[in-house]
Amino acid sequence: MKITADEAAKMAALAQIKMNEREAAEYTGELNSIMAYIDRIKVLDTDDIQPTIYVLPLQNVWREDEVQPCLSNEQALANAAETEAGMYLVPRVIE
Amino acid sequence: MLEQLTVAEALEKLAAREISAQELTAAACKRIDEVEGTIKAFVTLTKEQALAAAARVDAKLQAGEEIGSLAGVPMALKDNICTKGIRTTCSSTMLQDFVPPYSAAVYEHLKNAGSILVGKTNLDEFAMGSSTENSAFFTTRNPWDTERVPGGSSGGSAAAVAAGEVLFALGSDTGGSIRQPASFCGVVGMKPTYGRISRYGVVAFASSLDQVGPLTKDVRDCALVMNAIARHDPRDATSANTETPDYTKFLDGHVKGLKIGVPKEYFMEGMDPGVAAAVRKGIELLVSLGAEAEEISLPHTEYSIPVYYVIAPAEAASNFARFDGVVYGYRADTDSLEEMYLQTRGQGFAPEVKRRLLLGTYVLSAGCYEEYYLKALKVRTLIKEDFVKAFTKYDLLVTPTTPYTAFPVGAVKDPVKMYHNDICTIAASMAGLPAISIPCGLVEGLPVGMQLIGNHFAEGTILRAAYAYEQNSEWSTQKTELYRKLREGGRKHE
Numbered sequence: 411m412k413i414t415a416d417e418a419a420k421m422a423a424l425a426q427i428k429m430n431e432r433e434a435a436e437y438t439g440e441l442n443s444i445m446a447y448i449d450r451i452k453v454l455d456t457d458d459i460q461p462t463i464y465v466l467p468l469q470n471v472w473r474e475d476e477v478q479p480c481l482s483n484e485q486a487l488a489n490a491a492e493t494e495a496g497m498y499l500v501p502r503v504i505e
Numbered sequence: 506m507l508e509q510l511t512v513a514e515a516l517e518k519l520a521a522r523e524i525s526a527q528e529l530t531a532a533a534c535k536r537i538d539e540v541e542g543t544i545k546a547f548v549t550l551t552k553e554q555a556l557a558a559a560a561r562v563d564a565k566l567q568a569g570e571e572i573g574s575l576a577g578v579p580m581a582l583k584d585n586i587c588t589k590g591i592r593t594t595c596s597s598t599m600l601q602d603f604v605p606p607y608s609a610a611v612y613e614h615l616k617n618a619g620s621i622l623v624g625k626t627n628l629d630e631f632a633m634g635s636s637t638e639n640s641a642f643f644t645t646r647n648p649w650d651t652e653r654v655p656g657g658s659s660g661g662s663a664a665a666v667a668a669g670e671v672l673f674a675l676g677s678d679t680g681g682s683i684r685q686p687a688s689f690c691g692v693v694g695m696k697p698t699y700g701r702i703s704r705y706g707v708v709a710f711a712s713s714l715d716q717v718g719p720l721t722k723d724v725r726d727c728a729l730v731m732n733a734i735a736r737h738d739p740r741d742a743t744s745a746n747t748e749t750p751d752y753t754k755f756l757d758g759h760v761k762g763l764k765i766g767v768p769k770e771y772f773m774e775g776m777d778p779g780v781a782a783a784v785r786k787g788i789e790l791l792v793s794l795g796a797e798a799e800e801i802s803l804p805h806t807e808y809s810i811p812v813y814y815v816i817a818p819a820e821a822a823s824n825f826a827r828f829d830g831v832v833y834g835y836r837a838d839t840d841s842l843e844e845m846y847l848q849t850r851g852q853g854f855a856p857e858v859k860r861r862l863l864l865g866t867y868v869l870s871a872g873c874y875e876e877y878y879l880k881a882l883k884v885r886t887l888i889k890e891d892f893v894k895a896f897t898k899y900d901l902l903v904t905p906t907t908p909y910t911a912f913p914v915g916a917v918k919d920p921v922k923m924y925h926n927d928i929c930t931i932a933a934s935m936a937g938l939p940a941i942s943i944p945c946g947l948v949e950g951l952p953v954g955m956q957l958i959g960n961h962f963a964e965g966t967i968l969r970a971a972y973a974y975e976q977n978s979e980w981s982t983q984k985t986e987l988y989r990k991l992r993e994g995g996r997k998h999e
Binding site: 413417418421422424425426427428429440441443444445448449450451452459460461462463464465466468471473485486489490491492498500501502 | 606607699700713739745811812814829839848850852859860862864865870881883884887921937
């Protein structure tokens with residue numbers, strides 16, 4: 411499958427990555443060469459094969475719903491670009 | 506020559522009071538001063554904290570108090586392992602000022618064992634790469650030849666150990682990121698079984714593949730570090746709740762009757778014939794010690810890289826949604842929220858990360874999910890089944906770690922070519938198997954790595970064979986050559 415520059419731009423929008431036209435063109439070419447390589451897996455017949463998501467036979471891990479020590483408000487905010495009144499601050503969404 | 510000590514030797518000297526933890530840490534810092542200008546293994550150095558921690562170990566030793574299993578041993582952590590209060594950057598603009606409010610489980614374990622952190626090492630941004638050239642900050646150099654890459658993504662950790670800047674380091678391995686740099690830098694690097702080591706506090710790349718492991722000067726040190734970090738952790742839901750043996754118990758040199766499979770697909774066309782010869786010679790040595798080796802086939806090997814470049818980017822695309830400029834990390838200065846997300850991620854990530862996020866988004870998108878993502882998960886099953894079948898008959902598989910030795914900085918520009926670096930390491934990652942890379946010789950003055958792959962949780966079997974090999978190989982004399990070269994190189998740069 412060939413990825414077009416429009417599709418690459420759509421992926422960039424879905425992945426929330428700003429890209430200019432020059433970048434989009436560059437990535438389109440690279441993605442296509444990577445996809446051509448990936449397309450090799452298509453020759454395999456996998457109709458009766460189960461997918462492997464995790465390699466170990468893990469069951470769901472349960473625990474009691476108990477309060478555990480956690481980060482303080484100050485600690486949780488310490489790495490944020492902008493904060494106000496103990497909350498994360500982002501550019502205005504509603505006028 | 507304290508930088509030449511192994512962890513085991515340093516522990517002996519510390520116990521015998523021949524050296525103090527402060528002397529050892531000061532020696533590591535001095536060594537860093539000597540070579541770091543050339544090697545550039547570290548993103549952040551923590552010398553002051555390290556010397557203070559060493560003083561605390563010495564005080565305990567003086568008072569006859571109980572000390573941990575690695576007390577006083579200077580080490581480094583790959584900079585995607587969270588260290589409370591110490592900057593953790595993932596070698597990315599996105600996290601260049603990130604100071605974690607908590608520590609990774611592996612760092613807690615090493616601290617409890619008394620080991621001393623002297624710094625955080627360079628990597629390919631977010632562990633995506635095979636040379637450290639994708640670091641947003643700088644490229645680390647290979648101590649064997651500083652015009653060459655140390656491999657990656659744990660290139661900083663491998664180079665720091667090889668250059669004697671620390672006694673050991675931790676790296677992380679998603680498709681080969683511990684084993685490949687270990688091979689390029691002539692050190693021992695182990696990727697344990699998926700689930701053996703807690704991933705708590707390790708910045709996620711591809712969650713079904715990521716695993717932390719040690720980079721050390723020899724196999725005994727690998728066992729010692731594994732003893733300190735391998736344990737169940739309820740904070741990582743994929744952590745395996747199985748007994749962890751004392752790995753040093755396996756270092757008995759006995760490989761008599763050990764059944765080794767040698768997969769023919771790993772000796773591929775186009776590989777460096779010197780590398781193939783060195784690995785074959787390594788296998789012969791194990792056979793001469795009583796092991797039995799046979800050629801086998803793992804027919805789906807060639808699909809492991811294509812499958813990896815579907816699964817790992819898909820998982821990354823999901824994991825990396827967290828880097829949005831709000832809770833932590835870089836934020837672009839814009840007026841609207843939407844534009845803030847777009848610019849933050851556009852400016853905060855370097856090209857290789859963006860490439861993989863686009864790829865991951867693509868293979869998960871409507872219309873591609875079944876054709877690529879689901880298909881890849883099914884091929885992953887086929888790759889895994891190759892190994893399941895092999896391990897019904899063999900105890901261990903032996904292969905090259907990489908098809909060639911370290912390449913010059915800037916030599917590999919094409920992404921697909923760069924991805925080929927992991928041709929020998931990715932399949933084991935896909936199957937969650939433990940594997941080690943140990944040095945098995947030099948080709949034109951550059952180290953070659955031999956990979957030993959074991960069954961799930963059979964790290965002991967791997968260490969047993971690796972140790973037997975190491976005890977009987979010529980590696981120790983070749984290592985001396987590195988230190989000679991480095992001393993000359995060090996003088997040149999003073």
